[in-house]
Amino acid sequence: MTRSPRTGMVVAVTGAAGPLGAAVCRVLTRTEGIRQVVGLDTTRPPVQGVTWRRADPVDPALAGSLRRVDALVHLAVDVDPGSDRATQRTANNRAASIALTAATAASVRRVVLITSARVYGAHADNPVPLAEDAPLRALRENTVLGDLLDIEDLALRTYAGVSVAVLRPALLVGPGVEQAAAGLLDGPRLLAVRGARPHWQFCHVDDLASAIATTLIAGLSGPLTVGSEGWLDQDELERVLERRRIELPASVAFGTAARLHAIGVSTPPSELSYLVHPWVVGSERLRDAGWKPTHSNVEALTEYALARPLGPRRLRIDAKGATAAAGATVALVGTAALVRRARRRRRGV
Numbered sequence: 166m167t168r169s170p171r172t173g174m175v176v177a178v179t180g181a182a183g184p185l186g187a188a189v190c191r192v193l194t195r196t197e198g199i200r201q202v203v204g205l206d207t208t209r210p211p212v213q214g215v216t217w218r219r220a221d222p223v224d225p226a227l228a229g230s231l232r233r234v235d236a237l238v239h240l241a242v243d244v245d246p247g248s249d250r251a252t253q254r255t256a257n258n259r260a261a262s263i264a265l266t267a268a269t270a271a272s273v274r275r276v277v278l279i280t281s282a283r284v285y286g287a288h289a290d291n292p293v294p295l296a297e298d299a300p301l302r303a304l305r306e307n308t309v310l311g312d313l314l315d316i317e318d319l320a321l322r323t324y325a326g327v328s329v330a331v332l333r334p335a336l337l338v339g340p341g342v343e344q345a346a347a348g349l350l351d352g353p354r355l356l357a358v359r360g361a362r363p364h365w366q367f368c369h370v371d372d373l374a375s376a377i378a379t380t381l382i383a384g385l386s387g388p389l390t391v392g393s394e395g396w397l398d399q400d401e402l403e404r405v406l407e408r409r410r411i412e413l414p415a416s417v418a419f420g421t422a423a424r425l426h427a428i429g430v431s432t433p434p435s436e437l438s439y440l441v442h443p444w445v446v447g448s449e450r451l452r453d454a455g456w457k458p459t460h461s462n463v464e465a466l467t468e469y470a471l472a473r474p475l476g477p478r479r480l481r482i483d484a485k486g487a488t489a490a491a492g493a494t495v496a497l498v499g500t501a502a503l504v505r506r507a508r509r510r511r512r513g514v
Contacts, residue, residue: 167438174199174235175235177231177237177238178193178238178240179220179240180338181205182204182206182208182241183240183241184339185240185279185342186206186210187492188374189240190202190204192377193238193377194213195382198382201216202214202216202361206222206240221357221500222241222449223241224254228266228267229271231273232271234271235275239277239279240351241264242279243309250308254307254311257309258312258315258414266324268324272326272396273441275327275384276329277329278331278336278430280314280317281310282333282390283444284301284310284313285299285301286301286302286444288438292394294390294445295451297447298388299387301513304435307433314442330380332376335367335368336394337373339369339465353400354410354411355402355408355409356413357417358412358437359412359415361440363399363440363442365398366396366462367426367465368465369393369460369468371460376451379453379455385450385451390448391451393461394458394461394462395459397463403465405467420434422436422437
């Protein structure tokens, strides 16, 4: 779409220099009804046509960078599993709080926050797909997911004159997105829990960017889910990634994950629930507003696989990666291999 140089809203984007921020800025600069895109970051966004204002999202002075801004998209959320957890949690909560209070102080009319469909939690009784107004049943733990739940709490508060929308994407993949699957897709074998029938749904960053544009132009508020249509089962996932699964009984998988977490090698064992139970979303409100994804689940996953070829470097668990779910996945896959070998020995194979 071609935007008018004289009419339309001015949209500011925190975290504009990051991969997701750059993708969002590129889409917004091409969106009819948006006159100007202002990138708020400590470095210049790598997108032509974006007005850069140097700003630190954890500095209350952010309000001064929101002059003559109509809408704010807050993307300055640290999801890197290698970050120091205490520092990360403080920064994520502070940045979201400042974004909302600064928008109120600067008379910004709309704010868009991004969390994740994982906030619904993965439960056996989840309907497929989940309704956007379904209760948030994810466990509030000291993880990035816990930070996102805190951001959801902030969004529920009343901010004078500000309309707040919260987008909850499925498993986010695309150029520059690291740890998209929290390490669950990053091993020589795909970890599976015996008897489980996981539902794999993805959201390409470009589709999230266009969903943000639709949210702004349509004036949507409240919770909005974003994802490719439908889902993939485990067999389809393995075909796309060209890898096989290795299974563990649920008791072994969750027990091992708990022991690894206790010594600081992984995220909480509750993360494995997302391998077992469904958490598919339908994006009903965005679709009603005219949005539709341009990537299917297969296309989004294929791009992810091509961008992250499996190799020796992916299997090394260094000091930074030892706290990531990827490290837990590799360790659990190794456990599964040991379990399988032990069974063979007992059978005399």
